[in-house]
Amino acid sequence: MSSKVEQLQYLMSCLRDEAFGCTWDKKQTYKSIAPYTLEEAYEVLDAIEREDFDHLKEELGDLLFQVIFYAQMAEEEQRFTFDDIAAGIVEKMLRRHPHVFPEGDITRFGEPTMLSEEQIAQQWQQIKAQEKGKKPDGSSLLDEVPASMPALMQAVKIQQKVAKVGFDWPDVAPVFDKIREELDELEEAMKEQNRLHVEEEMGDVLFAVSNLARHLNVSPDVALNKTNIKFRRRFGRIEALVSAQNKTLTDCSLEELDRYWDQTKREGL
Template sequence: MEASKDISRLIEIMEALRQPETGCPWDIVQTFETIKLYTIEEAYEVADAIERKDMDDLCEELGDLLLQVVFHSRIAEEEGKFSFGDVVHAVTAKMIRRHPHVFAASDADTPETVKVQWDEIKAQEKRDRAMRRAAGGISEDFKAGFLGSVHRTQPALTEALKLQEQAARVGFDWSEPEPILDKIEEEIRELREAMAGGNPAKVKDELGDLIFALVNIGRHVKADPENALRGTNTKFRRRFRHIETSLAQSDETLEGATLERMEDLWQAAKAIEGQLGD
């Protein structure tokens, strides 16, 4: 079998990998649940390639993400649920339906009016979906209410941001950043108390409250918390790499270095960044 730009070849490859008798032993035993984390990981790798502005990597990572769509679709087809073609049909129908200003007739001619129209169409789709699910006996409890449109399956940091943005639409929000800083200090105190009490469940609960408050301050100061954290992760990688290379130049190892020695090198990395204006 040869590579091709035709999507049908990728579908054929996945079908071959999943063949019980002749396929790949690893691919054959996978389920929606076992590949779910790989799907999330591939989405993050796409974001990483975009952040690094690496177009070669972006092309490859988009392919990996597409493979996940084909993989899930193949499992669903084997179970008689839906096929890749159904996935394509659903998304093309959605795009046509949500863009009447392009594919039909609509007065929406600015980004703002298009956004209003998009939200109205989504709301109607949600009502229709809820009716279909209710008719089929599927519970919608976790999707009920004003916050029901915020998906629970996305990363917790993103979900927190979306929940806050949704609540803010009806005025349930701080009017300025300063009170949120007070809230963060309050959550830190409660986390300290929970840690002193030695109750792991309480510590976990208070840690979640603190992170939620930090997301909130990020939203108010227009600093996307996901991007902010990714920036810090990059900085941590860079500084830790400085520690590692500096130790190697002195014939030392990470395992053999003391915390004090590594902290000195960390501060040296910070100083270098400061000189470079980073």
């Protein structure tokens, strides 16, 4: 085996070996390991956010193992191989980067591109549309957005799709108005004490806020994750401050905890 990737492929085939493989690995399916794939992807994002590059190397390995796992199962079923996966993405990237590979040949570079970043993005979308071809009758523009995608990410993808056909506000001001409108409707739903209506209106608020994030060119998932990290950091400091007083969190009133919270902010956490 000449490469580490080949070693990894061989290792996976051994784990799935009918006679001598690992019982757990042998019984897995595409659907059963899908949650692990999502978990590994989030762990990659977490390592990037923390700029923990040693951990990032490890997490990327775990994510690669997921791809190897799918490829092994597909090869067993004679569907496709890992090489087919790699070949497919190489062909796609060559096709979608004519400004870098004008002849679609990986061995031949073109001249330095004069296209702007916006023009390159437009070109990318045009090529994607050509690849997908004409949509079958009865299909929806939103069929391409996976329903299994995390909710905030899915909301942004939906908004991006409809914006391309003109269903969007021209600037950010009406988005703020929409958020205020949705907050008012949520408050009214709360007065009704109807849980299902509250849930519906809460969803509308989140959809509107994710739309604001899109207009501001901010990923709501990334922004919320950063806030989660900040909250963890500050709350950890509160726990340390409370412990230093030989107290527990439940010994403290909300006013005391708020004072500790303000202290963490003053400390720049």
